Each structure stands twice: as structure tokens, then as C-alpha cells.
Amino acid sequence: MDSRDSSSSSAPNRDGAAADDDGVLSVTAALAKDAALYFQSRKFAECVDVLNQLKPKKEDDPKVLHNIAIAEFFRDGCSDPKKLLEVLNNVKKRSEELAHASGEQVESGNNVGNKGSSGSKGSGTITQQFSGSNSASIIYTDEFDTSVAALNIAVIWFHLHEYAKALSVLEPLYQSIEPIDETTALHICLLLLDVVLACHDASKSADVLNYLEKAFGVGNVSQGDNGNMVAQQSTSLVGKSSSVPSSSLVSDTSSSDLAASVNASENPLSRTLSEDPLDEMFSTLDIGGQNLARSAGLTSANDLPRTTVDRSISGVDLKLKLQLYKVQFLLLTRNVKIAKREVKLAMNIARGRDSSMALLLKAQLEYARGNHRKAIKLLMASSNRADAAISSMFNNNLGCIYYQLGKYHTSAVFFSKALSSCSSLQKEKPLKLLTFSQDKSLVITYNCGLQYLACGKPILAARCFQKASLIFYKRPLLWLRLAECCLMAAEKGLVKGSCASSDRSEIRVNVIGKGRWRQLLIEEGISRNGLVDSSEKDDWALGIDGQPKLSLSLARQCLYDALHLLNCSEWSNSKSALPSNASLEENEDGASSKNSNHKNLSGIDSKASTMSVGLVNSNGDVKEPKGGTNQEIIQNSISYYEGICRRENQMIKQALLANLAYVELELENPLKALSAARSLLELPGCSRIYIFLGHVYVAEALCLLNKPKEAAEHLSFYLSEGNNVELPFGQEDCEQWRVEKPVDCEESTGAASAKNPSPEGLVDFMFLNPEEARGTLYANLAAVSAIQGELERAHHFLRQALSLVPNSSEATMTAIYVDLMLGKSQDALSKLKRCSHVRFLPSSLQLNKSS
Amino acid sequence: MGKKMLNFEEQCQIVNMLKSSSEQKSIEETVTEFFNNSKLRHFNVCYSLALLLQDKIMLSSTERLVACAILHRSYSSQKSAANPFISFLVNAACDDGAEKYERAFVLHLLSNSNKELLIFAGVYHFLKQSASDYINNFDPSSQTFPQQEQLQQQYFEKVHPEPYSCLLKNTAVKNVLADPDLPCGCDANSADLDLLQPGAKPKLGSGDRDEALSGLIANLSLEGLAPHWIRPVPPRFPVDEKELVWLNPDNNHELQWDQGMCADTSRGAAVRDLIAKALKGPLAPNQQEQVLVELANDPKLVYHCGLTPRKLPELVENNPLIAVEVLTKLINSPEISDYFTVLVNMDMSLHSMEVVNRLTTAVELPKEFVRMYITNCISSCENIKDKYMQNRLVRLVCVFLQSLIRNRIIDVKDLFIEVQAFCIEFSRIREAAGLFRLLKTLE
Secondary structure (H helix, E strand, O other): OHHHHHHHHOHHHHHHHHHHHHOOOOHHHHHHHHHHHHHHOOOHHHHHHHHHHHHHHOOOOHHHHHHHHHHHHHHOOOOOHHHHHHHHHHHHHHHHHHHHHHHHHOOOOOOOOOOHHHHHOOOHHHHHHOOOOOOOOOOOOHHHOOHHHHHHHHHHHHHOOOHHHHHHHHHHHHHOOOOOOHHHHHHHHHHHHHHHHHOOOHHHHHHHHHHHHHHOOOOOOHHHHOOOOHHHHHHHHHHHHOOOOOOOHHHHHHHHHHHHHHHHHHHHHHHHHOOOOHHHHHHHHHHHHHHHHHHHHHHHHHHOOOOOOOOOOOHHHHHHHHHHHHHHHHHHOOOHHHHHHHHHHHHHHOOOOOOHHHHHHHHHHHHHHOOHHHHHHHHHHHOOOOOHHHHHHHHHHHHHHHHHOOOHHHHHHHHHHHHHHHHHHHHOOOOOHHHHHHOOHHHHHHHHHHHHHHOOOHHHHHHHHHHHHHHHOOOHHHHHHHHHHHHHHHHOOOOOOOOOHHHHOOEEEEEEOOHHHOEEEEOOOOOOHHHHHHHHHOOOOEOOOOOEOOOHHHHHHHHHHHHHHHHHHHHHHHHHOOOOOHHHOOOOOHHHHHHHHHHHHHHHHHHHHHHHHHHHHOOHHHHHHHHHHHHHHHHHHHHHHHHHHHHHHHHHHHHHHHHHHHHHHHOOOHHHHHHHHHHHHHOOOOOHHHHHHHHHHHHHHHHHOOOHHHHHHHHHHHEEHHHEEOOOOOHHHHHHHHOHHHHHHHHHHOOOOOOOOOHHHHOOOOOOOHHHHHHHHHHHHHHHHHHOOOHHHHHHHHHHHHHHOOOOHHHHHHHHHHHHHOOOHHHHHHHHHHOOOEEEEEOOOOHHHHO | OOOEOOOHHHHHHHHHHHHHOOOOOEHHHHHHHHHHOOOOOHHHHHHHHHHHHHOOOOOOHHHHHHHHHHHHHOOOOOOHHHOOOHHHHHHHHHOOOOOHHHHHHHHHHHHOOOOHHHHHOOOOHHHHOEHHHHHHHOOHHHOOOOOHHHHHHHHHOOOOOOOOOOHHHHOOEOOEEEOOOOOOOOOOOOOHHHHHOOOOOOOOOOOOHHHHHHHHHHHOEOOOEOOOOOOOOOOOOOOOOOOOOOOOOOOOOOOOOOOOOOOOOOOOHHHHHHHHHHHHOOOOHHHHHHHHHHHHHOOOHHHHOOOOHHHHHHHHHHOHHHHHHHHHHHHHOOOHHHHHHHHHHOOOOHHHHHHHHHHHHHOOOOHHHHHHHHHHHHHHHHHOOOHHHHHHHHHHHHHHHHHHHHOOOOOHHHHHHHHHHHHHHOOOOHHHHHHHHHHHHHO
16 A cells, blocks of 8 residues: 555656656666666675665665665675575565555456556556456566565575575475566576475476476577676666567567468458358368467477576576586486486586586596595596685595595595685685585584594584584484484493493402402493483583583484484375475474475476476477487486485484384383384384394383293294294395495496495494394393293303303303302302403402491 | 492491390390481391391301391381291291201291280390390200291281382392302311301411401492393494585575666556457457567566456457467466366357367367366257257367367367267267267277
């Protein structure tokens, strides 16, 4: 409503604008043009000046406010993106309100008849008639068009690494991209592509990529390569509103063609308007059909690809860009073989241009294929390392490679170099918006965390993961890693109240008295009691530095969070039937987002389908064969990638449940441990190692719940004839488990180079070997038997256990227990003395002296 | 590491109490004195004593009697079954390997349970003497030893439910092992009496019993030795090359200037006016051409020309060609399905059919839409009352269908039955017969 008021108050200006028809350039339009020119030549102070002159003339015009905000942001050195975000959001809201208000005035949400100009022309009938439309549409007329403001909002979110937020702005834009003008649409698509790639959303990436290729017809626009600059773009944009057909050859010819076809069909049409002869009517139908059939190719060809004149990027640049995006997509979906082909193509296109990105992608490709040496070479060749942003990337990537080579300490050096480059980037002046997105320190910090974990430094690692959680908080894997930090810390005795596992596995024996009075008092060194009390107490207590202290309860919390995230993603995947990286989806605002999400997906669906239609209908001869295979490749990549993700999630779930069962046992919650371990065993496709762990944990939990019989049943899963225990898993399970993904990747891509795990890498696998696992089963079977009073059976199992895991203090303790129960105290003594994990402590307290 | 069962004060108390047992103090006196200290945790103390009693040689005979008395006394205010050491005492009374006087002493203790009155009456005479006196005055023939079952019946009342903690712990055995440090061939028990004599010369393998005893008392823990479970730590989740984040340079996305600021808002005004006119009546040929040319020149103009789904029928009726053009251009619009819905639901007419026919050749229409449209056509023909109008519409529909079939827009199989029925119904009409023949050739 106030738009009306304000416009009436500034009536002369508006009239001036309306007077454009008379060829008189209004004052406002002139000022706007000046401002735009200043903006393009990056003279932001002058630009703001001009805009401020404009402002009183166009009171409350959202677009003026928008441009002022943008210009001021640049003038002030891009220092406060959050503030800009706020202004832009207000502008957008204001525009929508205005559009809505003016729509209401004409008794509908219609967005067409509400133009000031049409109103001023006195054709009120038109506005009246043009009522009735879907008010839900976000397409507004030029005057209230918010697409640029929305795009800018998304741009800022993107640079701030807030991909989910950027996505939430971009998706509605993309859904109704057709009415948006070319330049903005292209920017929207490119940004969306970057966002969905960053979100690891393969199918959306494919869809946008597809749309870009079709709509901005990269294949046939090489002639539009000439002037690409922003200046030209602006003039052409201004020119667009004038009715002079200034566009490309293509549209010229097509329009004349169309006119011809119109003429051709016009005669029969006009005849049909006359009264009778039916036969002619029929011929109309037929003739019209034929005519249109002929012109159909043209019209739709003209329709779908966007005219390419307005682009701010030249044809080849765009082509290269799209090619690089395609490679990124293929790398994301790990379609290494095709990626290799496409990267070559990209190198060809980039010939004579900037090929650094192509080289980097090639390095990434070799990294993904496990050709680490080659990746290093390519990295070395690629970049200009003087630039801080490039240098941080370069070092980070080298760090990744060395990590994969198992050289954790070297990788640590590179990661820390990368981080210091990042911090020097922050100090660089003048600030650019890009600077924010170039700060990848949180990502690098995550890599650091992994490296610390590999080096056995859980506290440092946890600190890294904690920082990285700012961006990765929706990733289940992050929380699993944090839980692993807690477990490792507990194992190393770094958690308050716990003792290191080395201490815990030690049997401490107090030697009391001398001579014939000598007594050996076996301490419950491996009892886990001390652990619970302390860690339970300072649950969420923060350390001095504000970091949560590592504890088993923290581990438990992390594991539950991770499971929740994983289940959410599975749930939403199964619901939408379209894979989407749900870890990046907003689950906070429940139903509403779900609805919009659904809508989005369907929107994208329809787009994809029309896409393929366009492919066939339009320039079929040029693109069809290649396009067809292209579609196939993309579809295959997506389904392949979905498979990978599914398997990965399965693996993560197994790990989560196994860890959870373990932690609950440690925290003496056998019931919860039992349910976690049971869920683990129920998982489809569970690996043999985790099945083994599941059985052992279930059995222990049952024992703790006074159900030794059931526990024994669980363990007897591995029991064959004659009370022998089979190997619970094989060596190949360990190997496969450790290097599973690279192996898969090689298979699928058919790359010949076999991945040979470096010897250092094998240290990574810190778990029981199959024989030890077997020994563990024997020992636990013995414990169960002993508890049930089946001492002889226990004795039998123990003999086996001690031959397989002679150094297990647990097995030794059980053996001593059984010996004592059987009255063989001499055997017990000798076992105690033989065990390598016993520490004899002289009794220190001399009570009778003090009393 | 393990929790000590006794604090320092309790340790001293026990040691002193045990020492004093050899003095000529009455057992009653010793026990009473011991329990006068209210800070003692009775269970811990008793449990320690019970553990010490399990070792046959660690405590002297007098000490054992006093210890038993304490075990009994500490829970004497309750029923005997409530005494956690009742089974221990019963076993001691029935232990054939134990000294007779000790068994008799325990039996005495047991038989005097719950008889507080007797204490006042002085019936507790056997406690009035010192432990050594009791031993010396003991007459083995005066005592009969009942069967264990009998005692159990007498003192356990009901089957005592196992207190719940957990099996791995409940089954614990004493965690103290005697490990006599003796030269080969020496019997650990042989020197027994010798060493009890104070002042004896220490021999090889001898030791100080008091030292061992106080050491034990100091280190006893509540937990016994139990079977141990091996709980493997789960392996760390493997790191694959994707988890480590590889970095690539960002594409720079710059903030965009809004070119729409103060721009000419009259874009397409002429077309809008013409479209508005086109809703009311047929446009002149030159006007028609102007609309088509302008729409072709500006691909976005179609979104701003003022057409909405609700207005589509008017446009179709008055200017079918423009309608076709507009719909063709809107084919990628998110609202196209709304337009289709309107189109399929509007009254059948030559013009609507013409629009659909042209659309089918210009763009790919959704199969569902075409099918529904045809069904509507057929039912319109059937429902029309005016014979002349019906004939006219039927002929029109037949030509329309033939066109669709010839252009392979529809697959006849999808609609075969419907269309065949339609032909048969109107077989009197020449075009219907023709359509029927066409269907037959396709069969």
C-alpha cells in the first residue's frame, strides 16, 4: 500500500519514467545508468554518490536500496557480509511485500497487472481483467523482481560456507528459472552447481549441469564468443527493454521463419472463422499440423536454449567451466574412468587459457585412483604457490596424499603449513568476498584431526574435530571420529579416572608378608570400576579452554548423535526416493522444509524430463548421439555413487553400533549395550569383524545381566564339533576392511594399477588378528562356563585360549579363578608367576608399627 | 588400585582386637569393646574377618573364636537368616576339618541367636570366659554336632534370595593366595606351633605372622577374584581418500548489480494490451503478427504478457494460434501443468482441438494430458444433444484423432478400446468409418 502512497508523492518521477515511450530519457534512468557504469568500473564511492542522488527520487524503491547496499559493501572493503545479508534480506522482503500489496490492490495475487505504468496509462480495465493467478508464484514483474537480491544472498551464504542456507535460497529460484533473465539465470545455475557439489549431492549436481548444458547451449554458441564483458552485458540488458530486436542471428532467422509459418497457417485460419464448409475446417487441422510439424523444430530449438548474447562469460570460458564442473561431478561420484576422459577434454579446451584448475582436478583424479606419486607431480606442476589461497590448498592436498601414503608426520607438516597460509590469507588487504570462502581452515582442521588420530593423539584430534564441527556438524562420521578420540583417550588413560589400557591389562599382585607367611593378594587391576564414577560425574564439564573433556559419556553422546543423523538421512532418502545428501539438509524446521523439499524435488524432476525432451526435439542432429551417452554416463555415475554412499553409511552404522555397545559396556549399562550390539548383529551385510564384536558384546552384556546361558549360546555361534572355536573372520576380512573403498573403485573403473598398501599403512589396522579373535572367544567361553560352574569345560577352553593369547591377562585371571575353584592353588600360583603381565608390588603399609 | 575394604582406623581396631584375644579378657568384653566404636562399618569389618578365617593358619585359635563371635554379634539384633555371614558360620560349625572346640563355639553362638533376654539372664556364660579358657575348658564329649542340613533348615528360614549385583562378581573367590616362601621340601605347616611361640629364633623361610596379618588386613578388598571377560576395543573406522577433504579453488561468485533498477517498466506493454484484446475477440492479422514477433524476440516476455491459466480458454477460443505460441513458450515454465489442466477441462471446440493438435507437433505433451483430452473429446461427442452439432463434432474428433495417429503422437494401443467403441457408435458418419479402417490397418 505505501508503495502507492510513496509513488503518488513522487508522482513526477514516475510520470517521467512512464514518459519513456516518448523517447525522453528520465532523470532517474540516467542516474541509474551512471551508477551502473561506475559500478562496473569499480568506482564504488562515486557509485554510492550517484545512488544517493537517486534515492530521494525513488523513495523506498527496493532495487535502489539493494544497489546501494552492494555498492557500499564494496566501497567499505567487503568487511561485513553479515550486515549486507541483513540489508538484502530486508530488501527482498520489502519487494515481496510491495508486489503482494500491489497485487492485492487489484484483487488478486497476479503479478502482471500491477505495474505502475500500465495503471498510469488509464487502462484500468486491463488490470481488472488480469486478475486471478497463483499468488504462490515467486515470479514478480521486473519492478518487484527479487531474483538478483536472492542470488546475492545466496552468494554471501556460499562465501561463508553456509551451503545449506545458500541452497534454501537458490532452490526456489532454480525451480522457476525460466522467467528469470539470462545473466541472472546463468549466475544462479553456476552458483547452485557449486553449492550442490559442495553438498556432495550428485543427483542435483547432474540436474543443474544438464540444464546448464542445454539451456546455455554450449555446443553451438562459439560464435557468440566475441564481446563478453560486463559493460556489453549491461547495454544489452538495457537494450532489451526497448522493442528493437537487437539479438542474435539465431533469433532473427527464427523469428522470420515463425512469421512465415504464421502467415502460412493464417489463411486457413481466417477461413475457419468464416461460417461453414467443414471440409475446409478439416484441412485446416491437417495443414496446420503439417506446418507446425515443420516449424516445430525451430520453435522449440529457439525456445529452450537461452539466447547467449547476454552472457558475462564468453562461450569458450563457459564451455571450459562446464567441462570442469562435469569433471568435478564425476570425481564426486568416483566415476574415475570417465573423469579421466573428461579431464583430458578439459585440458584441450583450456589450451592457451588458464589450465590450473584442470591440472588440479587431474591431480585429484590421480589421488582418487591411488596414483599418489603422479598426483604429487601434477600438484607440483600446477600452481602458483605464492598466492596464500593457492598455497593453503596445495599444502592441504599434499597432506592428504602423504596421509594416504601412511606418512602421517609428513602430512602433519603440510597440514600445518596449509593452516598458516590460511591465517595469512585473513590478514591480506583489501578484503574480498572471495577471501571468506577461500578460508578453508575448518576443512583443513578436519584433515588435521584425522592425522592426529592416526598418530595416536586423541586430545589434539578432538580439538580439531570440535572446530570442524562448525561446518561438518551434520556428518555422522565427524561424531564417530570424536567418539573415537574419546575411546582412544580412555585407552591411553587420558580420561580422568580411567587408567591406560596397558595398566588395565596388567595384573597387580600385592606381596604380603615374608617367608612362610607370604601371601599374594591379586588386585582387580583390570576391573573397570574406577572409570565409571569419575567420567559419569563431570559429564559435560568443560575444560579450562572451553573444550568438552573427553570422556566415555561424551563418546556415548557423540555416537547417539551420529546414529540419529544417519537414521535421519536414511529416512529422508527412502522417503524422497531421490538421493540427497541429507546430512546437509535442514532438519531443524521440520514440516515446512519437508514440504518445500518435496516440491523442489518434483520441480527438478520435471525439469529433467523436459530436458531430455528438449534434447530430442531441438538440435537433435548435433547432440543426440553424444547427449544420449552423456545422459547414460551421468545416470550410471549417480547410481554408482548412490551405491557407494549406501555402503559407506552401512559401514558407518556398523562402526557406530559396535562402538556404542563397547562404550555402554564400559559405562556399565549392559542393557543398552545389549540393544546396541543386537542392532549391530541385525544389520544387513554386516562385516564379519563387526559380527564378531557384536557377538562378544552381546554375550558380555548378557553375562552382566545374569543370563550366562544365553551368553553361552551367543558365543557358541562360533563353536564347532568338539568344543572347538572357528576363526571368527579371516585375514582377508581385515585387509578388505582396511582398504575396501579403493579396491571397489579400482574394480569399477577397471584401472589396472593395483593398490598396494604401504607397510606403514598397515599399522593403521589396530585390531585383533583372526587367531587372537579366536583366542578371545575361547577365553570368553571359559568365563561363561566358569560362571555357570562348568569348571572342567572352562578349563578346556582356557587351555586353548592361553595358547592363542598367552599374554591376555583376562584369560590368565579366569584361568587362576578356575584353578582356585578346582582347588588347584599350586597351578594358579604357577600361572600367575608365568604370566608376563603381572606386576608384583611389595606391601608398603606396616600397620603394626604405627598402631 | 582396587578399593581397600578398610580404612586406617578400622585396620587398627581389628589388629588390636585380634591381639587382645590372647589376653585374659572375656570374649564378651572384647566384643563389646570392639562394637563400642560406632564408626566401624560392620559389614566391611566382618567381611574382612570372614576372609581371614577362610585361611586355616593365618589366625590363631583364640583369634578365630573372637572373630566368629564378632561375625555373629554384629547382626545379632536381626533374625539369624538376615545375617549375611550365617552360611559362613553354619559351614564353620559343620567343617569336619576344623577344631572341635571351634565348631562347638560356633554352635553355641548360633543356638543363642535371637535370645537377647538370655544375655541379660547371664546365660551367655560361655562368652564370659576368655577365648583361651574356652579352649582349655572345652570337653569334646559334651558336644554333639548336628548335620549341616539340619542347621541350614534351622537358621536359613527360607531360601535366601541371591542379592543382585552381577554374575561376574557374584562368583568371585577370595583373591588371596598363600605363597609360602620356603626352601624345597619344607612343609609349610610343619613349623606351625614353633612359630607361635614368642621369641623363637627365625629360621629360613620364617616370617613375621603379625606383619603378614596386618598387611593382609590393610590390603583386603571387597572384590574377590572373578572370571574375566575379554572386551575387545572396536577398531578405528578406516579413513578413505574421500574423508580427507581435497581442496580445489573456488569459483568466484561476485555480487550482482540489479540492472532492473529504474529500468523501463513498460517492457512488453504493447503485447500485454494485445493479449488483453485477444481474450475478447480475434485480433487483426497484423496485430497477431506483432504479438508473435515480439514474443519471439524476447523469450522472457511470455512471462510478462499477462496471461494466466484462468484466462487461457478465452485466448484459445478467440486466438488459437497465439495460444499455441504462448503455450509453446511456456513449456518450461513451472506453471505449465496448470495451463494444461485448464486446457483439458475447457469445453470442446474446434479451436481447442486445433490448439492441442498444433501443440502435439510443436512440443512433447505429457502422455496423461493427451489421453485425458481424447477421452474428453469422445465423451463430449456422446453427450451432445443437437444432432447436427453432434455430427459436426464427431467428424472433427475423427479428423483430429487421425491426425494424432498419423503423426504418431499417440500410441493407438493405449486408447484402442475407447476409440473403437467411439467409431462403432458413430459408424453412420463417414469420418468415423474412416478412422475405424485406419485402426484396423494398425492392428
